[in-house]
Amino acid sequence: MIEKDFIPSAYNHTITEGKVSYKSPSNIALVKYWGKKENQLPQNPSISFTLDACATTTKISFKRLNKPSEEYSFDLLFEGNSKEDFKPKIKIFFTRIEVYLPFLKEYHFTIETSNSFPHSSGIASSASGMSALALCLVALEKQLNPEMSDDFFTKKVSFLARLGSGSACRSIEGDIVQWGNHENTEGSSDLFGIKYPYKVHDNFKRFHDTILLVDKGQKQVSSTVGHNLMHNHPFATQRFKQAHENLDKLIAVFESGDLKEFIAIVESEALTLHAMMMTSMPNFILMKPNTLEIINKIWEFREKSNSNVCFTLDAGANVHVLYPENEKDVVFQFIKDELIGYCENQQYICDRIGFGAKQLKMNA
Structure with missing residues (x-):
């Protein structure tokens, strides 16, 4: 079209x-x-x-x-x-x-x-x-x-x-x-x-997303300004190529259910987004110290538990903690025990994969 x-x-x-x-x-x-x-x-x-x-x-x-x-x-x-x-x-x-x-x-x-x-x-x-x-x-x-x-x-x-x-x-x-x-x-x-x-493997059908509210303040840079910083960015061409390559990889990952490769792609994408902001002109560091603490805690937990928990980030300091349905109890306990202390006022939102918008009935 x-x-x-x-x-x-x-x-x-x-x-x-x-x-x-x-x-x-x-x-x-x-x-x-x-x-x-x-x-x-x-x-x-x-x-x-x-x-x-x-x-x-x-x-x-x-x-x-x-x-x-x-x-x-x-x-x-x-x-x-x-x-x-x-x-x-x-x-x-x-x-x-x-x-x-x-x-x-x-x-x-x-x-x-x-x-x-x-x-x-x-x-x-x-x-x-x-x-x-x-x-x-x-x-x-x-x-x-x-x-x-x-x-x-x-x-x-x-x-x-x-x-x-x-x-x-x-x-x-x-x-x-x-x-x-x-x-x-x-x-x-x-x-x-x-x-x-x-095709999407059952591993990805009921994923959870716990959103850790590290910084509830106004965004340091608007999305429009952030996107515009990609014009003439020294690494823009390679970044756009990387996105296409990662989509190709995800086709195979979604079909096979390979959670380890999924984690590698998703976390790389999150860190690349922030790397692009750090290397733009003007440049911005959108992560906060507690963002980095949470990332390191996730890496440590995953290493010792062999969990399939991972993180992603938007253009800000908050952390989305992603994990499959069959690990929800263990991972959520880890979040409560070790991560929410890094959130502003210990605030977080529990979410999961949904299925899109819905029309609501109107009263006459």
Whole structure:
């Protein structure tokens, strides 16, 4: 598919008012997306586990205006309170997607959104938030065009979510989603995420992710700034090549169930992401001392116990501790005994692989 495929022709239905609500999860990348081209297109492909507990719930109430507005007409409530400082990001998003959703200035929207995790927790909410919003808007479009297929609906939501936050395109489905052109992945695209199309061993079916909140402060560098630092980065070309190679390796790993090789790839990807930030200009060190303490503790525990626990990182100090279902009791005891002391206020979030967004029933 190409971008113009998502531009609709005239709608064959009219909707005066209504409501729609979706719950959409966050995700954690195994092969990292870092560096983007114009229009939120990735410099390299990525793949992620869809999460379950860390999610955003968004409800949109919409009412058709007497005549189209010159500006986008919407109110925004975050966890029940007006949130004016979120509005500029929504306006930017609407501006990017209006060509694909030409009805946006024909309605007034009341957008009510909330997270299952504290907004100040240091967990990125852009993936879950933008995917939930995109789902609601395309659900309205499906009412205007009921002939829209389920497959096209999913692709369009992912396509639009990407224009709000790149990683949001990986939150629509589960349990493993790939985004970005990759010559050895059938159906892969820079435009939207796809459900991973190949065999996945049972070892990876019920993975757990305990998120250790090392630093709940505001991000030291925004994702947009971080991605832009990949332009003219001295190691960018090799990094993009590495991502393709690691995706090739994961195809074999997911099929065979090789947990040791999985660990090697995932931890290398996490450390490479931070290495790219440390060697950019300007440069940033996003890990905190306690991040390093946790990593070393995980390595020590894995060595002495022969466990298959591993870590990954986003562009920040928090640590995602990944482990298979059959080790959950032993690993979680280790986390409680040895790791949560390194978390801010001993806070952590227990999560696991999930299966994508869900539409919520609306009360009449």
